[in-house]
Amino acid sequence: MPHKKEQYKAELYGDAVREKIVEFAEQGWESIPEDEREAWFSRFKFWGVFHHRSGQESYFMMRLANVNGVLEPGQLRAIGEVAREYATGPVENPEFGDAWIDLTTRQSIQLHWLKLEDIPEIWEKLEAVGVSSRSAGGDTMRNVVGCPVAGRDKHELVPAAPVLEEIKSDLRADDALANMPRKFNISVTGCREGCAQDKINGIGLEPAEQSVDGETVRGFNVVVGGGLGGREARAARGLDIFVRPDDAYDVVRGFVELYHEHGNRENRQNNRSRFFVDERGTEEIRDLLVDEYVDVDLARAGENVREDYTYNAGRPPEEGKADHVGVHEQADGKHYVGLSVPVGRLTAEEAIELADLADTYGSGEVRLTRRQNPIIVDVPDLELQHLLDEPLLQRHSPEPSTFERGAMACTGTEFCSLALTETKVRLTHMLRWLREEVDLPDDVEQLKIHYSGCTADCGQAMTADIGLQGMRARKGDEMVEALDIGLGGGIGPDPSFVDWTRMRVPADEAPGAIKNLLETFVAERADGQQFRDWVEATDADALEAALEPEETSYEDPCLYDAKGSWYPFADGESPAPTAPDGTPLTADD
Amino acid sequence: MTEGRSRRLLDVTAYTTLDFADATVEGHGWEDDAVGVVDVSVDESAAGNPEGVTLSLELDGTDVADLPQHATHLELSAGEAETLASALTDAAATVAEGGEES
Numbered sequence: 001m002p003h004k005k006e007q008y009k010a011e012l013y014g015d016a017v018r019e020k021i022v023e024f025a026e027q028g029w030e031s032i033p034e035d036e037r038e039a040w041f042s043r044f045k046f047w048g049v050f051h052h053r054s055g056q057e058s059y060f061m062m063r064l065a066n067v068n069g070v071l072e073p074g075q076l077r078a079i080g081e082v083a084r085e086y087a088t089g090p091v092e093n094p095e096f097g098d099a100w101i102d103l104t105t106r107q108s109i110q111l112h113w114l115k116l117e118d119i120p121e122i123w124e125k126l127e128a129v130g131v132s133s134r135s136a137g138g139d140t141m142r143n144v145v146g147c148p149v150a151g152r153d154k155h156e157l158v159p160a161a162p163v164l165e166e167i168k169s170d171l172r173a174d175d176a177l178a179n180m181p182r183k184f185n186i187s188v189t190g191c192r193e194g195c196a197q198d199k200i201n202g203i204g205l206e207p208a209e210q211s212v213d214g215e216t217v218r219g220f221n222v223v224v225g226g227g228l229g230g231r232e233a234r235a236a237r238g239l240d241i242f243v244r245p246d247d248a249y250d251v252v253r254g255f256v257e258l259y260h261e262h263g264n265r266e267n268r269q270n271n272r273s274r275f276f277v278d279e280r281g282t283e284e285i286r287d288l289l290v291d292e293y294v295d296v297d298l299a300r301a302g303e304n305v306r307e308d309y310t311y312n313a314g315r316p317p318e319e320g321k322a323d324h325v326g327v328h329e330q331a332d333g334k335h336y337v338g339l340s341v342p343v344g345r346l347t348a349e350e351a352i353e354l355a356d357l358a359d360t361y362g363s364g365e366v367r368l369t370r371r372q373n374p375i376i377v378d379v380p381d382l383e384l385q386h387l388l389d390e391p392l393l394q395r396h397s398p399e400p401s402t403f404e405r406g407a408m409a410c411t412g413t414e415f416c417s418l419a420l421t422e423t424k425v426r427l428t429h430m431l432r433w434l435r436e437e438v439d440l441p442d443d444v445e446q447l448k449i450h451y452s453g454c455t456a457d458c459g460q461a462m463t464a465d466i467g468l469q470g471m472r473a474r475k476g477d478e479m480v481e482a483l484d485i486g487l488g489g490g491i492g493p494d495p496s497f498v499d500w501t502r503m504r505v506p507a508d509e510a511p512g513a514i515k516n517l518l519e520t521f522v523a524e525r526a527d528g529q530q531f532r533d534w535v536e537a538t539d540a541d542a543l544e545a546a547l548e549p550e551e552t553s554y555e556d557p558c559l560y561d562a563k564g565s566w567y568p569f570a571d572g573e574s575p576a577p578t579a580p581d582g583t584p585l586t587a588d589d
Numbered sequence: 590m591t592e593g594r595s596r597r598l599l600d601v602t603a604y605t606t607l608d609f610a611d612a613t614v615e616g617h618g619w620e621d622d623a624v625g626v627v628d629v630s631v632d633e634s635a636a637g638n639p640e641g642v643t644l645s646l647e648l649d650g651t652d653v654a655d656l657p658q659h660a661t662h663l664e665l666s667a668g669e670a671e672t673l674a675s676a677l678t679d680a681a682a683t684v685a686e687g688g689e690e691s
Binding site: 266267269413417418419420454455456471472473474479484497499500501502503504544 | 633634651
């Protein structure tokens with residue numbers, strides 16, 4: 001018996017779902033039969049339309065798709081304008097107000113509090129500038145990630161942009177491949193820094209060199225079956241394949257077709273591509289791929305540059321870029337300027353302002369990183385200082401504090417039905433407090449604090465210096481929101497995952513624990529030693545002792561919510577479900 | 590101190606049956622208080638058929654120094670799960686009835 005989600009998909013999926021969304025939108029929220037909601041909401045995800053969690057019925061999130069975070073001129077403005085007009089909820093967020101966008105860890109954008117009835121109009125406005133939400137969720141090829149400065153990076157080893165474009169226009173657009181066994185992540189990068197995090201994707205292409213007929217050729221090595229998630233995170237494994245850039249698309253397509261055909265569609269507990277690779281093994285997959293799915297000559301894996309990867313590698317600043325924040329020279333002599341948006345949330349007005357700045361000082365193009373940050377590209381020398389003087393760059397600075405620079409957070413209980421705790425507002429408060437209370441040495445520019453609301457780990461806590469995952473704890477007589485705190489994760493040449501040093505630390509004691517830990521680090525570290533090296537060199541008991549929870553002057557924004565309310569910052573009853581104008585609909589039938 | 594002693598084996602999300610349960614763990618000559626996670630799920634065969642009920646328990650690794658991180662999965666038939674549910678319901682009723690005196 002196929003899993004019920006396979007049944008939903010077998011009945012209707014892919015491009016055909018759009019017509020139903022439009023139909024429901026025209027007839028209103030109540031036209032979706034209650035007993036069919038689960039099936040429809042599951043299908044809607046293919047079109048990037050996600051129903052909010054319980055208590056927020058009739059409100060939707062939209063995730064947008066792009067390729068390696070590239071937003072062409074005009075696209076961010078349209079997204080900001082849509083957010084300003086439609087992404088307005090029945091209640092304000094205490095930190096971010098009303099109408100904002102979330103930048104995601106897969107170089108995408110999410111809009112919240114949308115009404116179903118507005119979706120067709122939103123599509124019209126976004127698609128007019130080439131922005132689509134197709135294939136942004138569900139069991140499908142998700143947003144394809146890559147180095148966000150592909151084609152601009154001064155040190156790019158292999159041009160990745162043409163491969164990414166082909167994947168976008170031919171592979172992801174192919175409706176015959178829309179229905180995958182599970183969600184499937186693709187990464188292609190030619191950069192030397194490892195910023196696309198290829199090893200935590202279903203298939204990753206990483207830059208490499210190989211000797212072919214006595215000639216050194218640049219291309220890609222192929223790795224498959226990586227992924228995060230608290231339960232059995234995996235680094236992708238090499239298929240021992242080197243592919244030339246011209247043939248790279250065929251190999252990606254081949255593996256997608258192979259997993260599409262051979263992936264398990266019956267047991268969803270173990271059918272992500274990482275388990276598929278566990279089960280079949282890389283040799284069997286390689287043979288199958290070469291024999292049946294790819295019609296080009298493939299060499300054995302070439303020499304990669306992983307050892308030089310600096311992205312989230314815990315290395316000292318002089319060894320290279322650990323992110324895209326700051327001002328960096330492009331291959332053409334112009335500059336790109338990476339802003340820091342802590343926890344990835346920009347107000348609609350800020351998004352529009354950012355689009356204006358990109359027009360005024362750059363080419364209008366904006367790019368998004370895997371750290372929930374935007375980049376303005378193509379800024380000529382003469383314009384650089386003017387851009388840096390703009391008010392938006394004082395708020396989301398290219399020279400942020402170490403804490404803000406390293407922060408990421410998933411959606412959390414604000415909207416997500418899986419999460420156990422609120423994330424974005426809490427981390428914002430924590431960063432502010434840590435910035436004031438903890439002095440880090442000047443040569444410690446990188447400290448990644450990633451916060452996920454549960455073990456699904458969409459906030460990538462597993463690969464942080466200090467990983468936070470939402471839990472619950474008892475404090476006194478009451479249940480409170482709490483954090484598991486893990487240390488020692490990162491990406492670099494290979495992903496390493498945190499060990500959870502303290503579990504169920506009440507959220508109001510977590511900043512104190514981090515402060516105590518960092519003070520020990522500062523006191524004990526060797527000259528120039530970075531946090532990750534210090535954690536690795538320090539005994540687990542000593543780390544636990546240093547990470548001592550403590551109540552401090554930090555005030556937690558929602559300590560007692562613990563997934564109990566319809567919105568973490570609202571008292572009283574939820575107005576949902578509501579009519580398009582926000583009026584509560586009464587359930588009188 | 591064991592390597593990786595504190596990497597959770599069970600997913601813990603809002604769908605987890607109990608994300609916080611008091612527990613004690615006992616061995617010969619030792620006993621520890623702990624907090625655990627309890628989850629009930631339908632066990633599927635490789636072909637995706639519902640085969641039975643799994644009752645999973647995992648104690649927080651940081652609470653129990655004497656044991657390596659582990660989860661216990663009780664694999665119950667539908668009948669066994671009903672027996673267990675019924676015993677739990679009866680016991681809970683007893684506690685609820687006596688609650689005012691306790």
